[in-house]
Amino acid sequence: xxxxxxxxxxxxxxxxxxxxxxxxxxxxxxxxxxxxxxxxxxxxxxxxxxxxxxxxxxxxxxxxxxxxxxxxxxxxxxxxxxxxxxxxxxxxxxxxxxxxxxxxxxxxxxxxxxxxxxxxxxxxxxxxxxxxxxxxxxxxxxxxxxxxxxxxxxxxxxxxxxxxxxxxxxxxxxxxxxxxxxxxxxxxxxxxxxxxxxxxxxxxxxxxxxxxxxxxxxxxxxxxxxxxxxxxxxxxxxxxxxxxxxxx
Amino acid sequence: xxxxxxxxxxxxxxxxxxxxxxxxxxxxxxxxxxxxxxxxxxxxxxxxxxxxxxxxxxxxxxxxxxxxxxxxxxxxxxxxxxxxxxxxxxxxxxxxxxxxxxxxxxxxxxxxxxxxxxxxxxxxxxxxxxxxxxxxxxxxxxxxxxxxxxxxxxxxxxxxxxxxxxxxxxxxxxxxxxxxxxxxxxxxxxxxxxxxxxxxxxxxxxxxxxxxxxxxxxxxxxxxxxxxxxxxxxxxxxxxxxxxxxxxxxxxxxxxxxxxxxxx
Numbered sequence: 001x002x003x004x005x006x007x008x009x010x011x012x013x014x015x016x017x018x019x020x021x022x023x024x025x026x027x028x029x030x031x032x033x034x035x036x037x038x039x040x041x042x043x044x045x046x047x048x049x050x051x052x053x054x055x056x057x058x059x060x061x062x063x064x065x066x067x068x069x070x071x072x073x074x075x076x077x078x079x080x081x082x083x084x085x086x087x088x089x090x091x092x093x094x095x096x097x098x099x100x101x102x103x104x105x106x107x108x109x110x111x112x113x114x115x116x117x118x119x120x121x122x123x124x125x126x127x128x129x130x131x132x133x134x135x136x137x138x139x140x141x142x143x144x145x146x147x148x149x150x151x152x153x154x155x156x157x158x159x160x161x162x163x164x165x166x167x168x169x170x171x172x173x174x175x176x177x178x179x180x181x182x183x184x185x186x187x188x189x190x191x192x193x194x195x196x197x198x199x200x201x202x203x204x205x206x207x208x209x210x211x212x213x214x215x216x217x218x219x220x221x222x223x224x225x226x227x228x229x230x231x232x233x234x235x236x237x238x239x240x241x242x243x244x245x246x247x248x
Numbered sequence: 249x250x251x252x253x254x255x256x257x258x259x260x261x262x263x264x265x266x267x268x269x270x271x272x273x274x275x276x277x278x279x280x281x282x283x284x285x286x287x288x289x290x291x292x293x294x295x296x297x298x299x300x301x302x303x304x305x306x307x308x309x310x311x312x313x314x315x316x317x318x319x320x321x322x323x324x325x326x327x328x329x330x331x332x333x334x335x336x337x338x339x340x341x342x343x344x345x346x347x348x349x350x351x352x353x354x355x356x357x358x359x360x361x362x363x364x365x366x367x368x369x370x371x372x373x374x375x376x377x378x379x380x381x382x383x384x385x386x387x388x389x390x391x392x393x394x395x396x397x398x399x400x401x402x403x404x405x406x407x408x409x410x411x412x413x414x415x416x417x418x419x420x421x422x423x424x425x426x427x428x429x430x431x432x433x434x435x436x437x438x439x440x441x442x443x444x445x446x447x448x449x450x451x452x453x454x455x456x457x458x459x460x461x462x463x464x465x466x467x468x469x470x471x472x473x474x475x476x477x478x479x480x481x482x483x484x485x486x487x488x489x490x491x492x493x494x495x496x497x498x499x500x501x502x503x504x505x506x507x508x509x510x511x512x
């Protein structure tokens with residue numbers, strides 16, 4: 001289980017996280033919604049230890065990751081995968097080398113076994129046969145899918161998705177959602193998804209959290225959110241320009 | 249007054265961070281050597297890139313410097329009847345000072361800027377974060393091969409600058425000043441000592457380390473978008489050259505003292 005407890009983070013005078021509290025259960029798919037620039041990606045980066053909080057804790061299986069040294073953090077990261085908003089593919093490496101990066105550095109698998117795994121993951125994300133293309137030869141959507149293949153290459157227990165469907169067409173968005181659901185079903189993966197895409201969010205979520213003003217203002221199942229009396233939730237779900245989120 | 253204090257504060261802060269990066273580089277080097285995980289493939293790739301990127305400019309710089317030195321010194325010495333010392337004086341100037349400094353400046357412009365641009369772009373496109381999520385330390389993966397690549401290649405490129413500088417000098421000495429090739433070479437062999445060459449090569453290696461650390465540091469501290477990368481790239485070159493010139497004085501004094509104390 002992942003527990004985020006009273007997490008605070010500021011960048012200069014700007015407070016981005018103001019006491020975030022969150023529980024993510026094993027095997028659960030939690031979607032975090034919120035307007036652009038509210039700190040959703042910052043929250044994800046705290047969970048995987050890319051940022052240190054000003055105060056507060058992130059507990060994974062009872063251990064506070066904010067206090068981990070490099071060795072313990074690396075061991076934890078081997079159990080996690082992250083898909084970045086910009087895909088963050090390594091420009092100087094081809095698709096196969098990108099997807100195989102973790103496998104080559106942290107396993108003793110043969111080249112043939114690694115090639116087989118890479119090809120399997122590329123097929124899963126709908127990009128078979130792209131092994132030897134360079135990132136500069138890929139479209140934005142393809143880059144994102146290669147990023148996802150890299151995130152799942154080591155078969156992680158926890159996957160963090162930072163806007164996984166932004167820039168994808170509706171068919172590919174559904175394909176990524178289905179992949180997400182099949183990973184959850186097949187491997188019992190715990191997922192935390194940051195997105196703006198309401199359709200995708202409701203398709204993959206077990207629970208949804210609304211992040212606004214540096215805090216989680218509402219959390220619940222899809223039905224809880226749809227029926228929520230909270231005007232912020234209603235404004236966000238309906239995508240209304242006027243409402244409490246835009247008045248603050 | 250406040251402005252000076254701000255600049256001094258930033259300078260001390262940057263120097264501290266660069267020192268930490270240097271120490272981390274040494275830590276990861278020894279850690280990887282000890283655990284047998286040193287990435288020699290990546291090191292060789294970097295060495296070949298640094299060498300290939302800089303070779304043509306180093307050749308032009310070396311030949312031109314050697315030739316110009318012979319022209320400047322040759323006529324003056326000829327008037328004093330000291331033509332037989334031209335080769336020796338030129339080789340000493342090249343080996344002790346000009347070859348390491350000029351090679352380092354060329355490499356700082358060519359390689360230091362490319363290191364800062366590459367790492368800076370990786371920083372702003374979240375590739376450095378991606379490395380960390382793949383349980384890979386960015387200093388280990390990015391800095392260690394570039395640091396040793398620059399250090400080793402500056403040594404080798406400076407040897408090359410010395411050689412092509414002497415070739416350029418000898419051509420001018422023979423065809424323009426009217427010296428014989430034998431007297432030019434004899435003069436070099438008479439005056440140039442191995443410690444002169446080694447002193448220059450040690451300096452060059454240290455300059456290589458400085459270029460790599462500053463290039464990587466500027467890359468890692470990139471903020472913003474394309475403008476930030478441009479600023480880091482320019483800063484990397486300017487700071488590297490200033491640092492090379494400043495450190496050169498102390499290295500020269502140190503090497504001279506060492507030579508006087510132990511080798512003469």
